[in-house]
Amino acid sequence: MKDFFARSLQTTIIFLVVGGILALALGGYFGSASTWFDNSVVSAQTWVSTRYLAIQDFLTTPRDAVTLRQRNVELESEVSRLQTQIIELQQQITETQILAALVDFSHANPESTYKAAAVIGRDPSPFLHYIIINRGSNDGIRRGMPVVTNQGLVGRVDAVIADAARVQLVTDPASAVNVRLQNAKTDAILIGSVTGDLALDMISQDATIEQGDVVLTSGLGGDYPPDLLVGQVLNVRKRDYELFQQASIQSVVDFARLEIVLVITNFRPVDISPLVPATTP
Numbered sequence: 263m264k265d266f267f268a269r270s271l272q273t274t275i276i277f278l279v280v281g282g283i284l285a286l287a288l289g290g291y292f293g294s295a296s297t298w299f300d301n302s303v304v305s306a307q308t309w310v311s312t313r314y315l316a317i318q319d320f321l322t323t324p325r326d327a328v329t330l331r332q333r334n335v336e337l338e339s340e341v342s343r344l345q346t347q348i349i350e351l352q353q354q355i356t357e358t359q360i361l362a363a364l365v366d367f368s369h370a371n372p373e374s375t376y377k378a379a380a381v382i383g384r385d386p387s388p389f390l391h392y393i394i395i396n397r398g399s400n401d402g403i404r405r406g407m408p409v410v411t412n413q414g415l416v417g418r419v420d421a422v423i424a425d426a427a428r429v430q431l432v433t434d435p436a437s438a439v440n441v442r443l444q445n446a447k448t449d450a451i452l453i454g455s456v457t458g459d460l461a462l463d464m465i466s467q468d469a470t471i472e473q474g475d476v477v478l479t480s481g482l483g484g485d486y487p488p489d490l491l492v493g494q495v496l497n498v499r500k501r502d503y504e505l506f507q508q509a510s511i512q513s514v515v516d517f518a519r520l521e522i523v524l525v526i527t528n529f530r531p532v533d534i535s536p537l538v539p540a541t542t543p
């Protein structure tokens with residue numbers, strides 16, 4: 263009987279407490295307490311979240327740095343590969359343009375037969391002006407054959423092996439080419455120099471030469487075919503007490519940038535030296 267009474271009393275007290283709490287809540291008495299509680303919970307969550315993110319950043323930053331470095335290396339490698347491809351494409355475009363120009367030149371000059379050759383070497387001596395091409399006797403190249411580009415005269419083959427040949431440039435100090443001035447209608451000799459500059463010698467004093475006059479091969483001497491373009495007159499030196507005039511020449515060929523040349527294979531030089539009268543001392 264006592265136990266029943268005690269349980270009933272507890273139940274009644276609980277109901278009264280719960281009812282009182284509900285009544286206070288419905289009356290708005292717990293508003294400030296609820297706000298304080300919510301703010302406390304939010305502050306606690308913010309503090310925990312901030313510390314968690316800081317710890318997460320501390321733990322993941324080294325890994326991210328390694329990943330970024332690896333990615334940077336990959337991107338640099340990709341950039342280098344693309345730059346190489348760009349250079350190769352530019353070279354291919356340049357070679358294609360050169361070959362197209364040479365083809366046009368050969369079509370415009372059908373009287374000659376040409377063999378295209380790539381420049382694979384240059385004479386290292388500052389006193390000699392030679393290039394090495396990748397065509398030789400196996401390709402029908404012979405000593406003395408003229409070498410040109412679509413711009414004009416380059417030189418002639420000086421020595422040949424099976425798969426390569428050496429070309430003496432017209433700028434070489436030992437080079438001498440018989441030429442004519444188109445406007446002045448007079449002959450001269452084109453000579454090279456150690457510096458690579460070109461000059462005309464043995465010009466008649468009676469000839470009228472002007473700046474810009476076109477210089478072509480004359481065909482005299484049998485070393486070159488006629489009418490190959492050489493260059494233009496830059497300036498003239500004429501002195502009354504000298505037997506001949508002289509002139510400096512601007513070549514139409516950029517010898518420093520030679521990449522592909524044409525060898526005129528159907529021209530055979532003629533050695534006329536046995537026909538030249540010997541001079542008596």
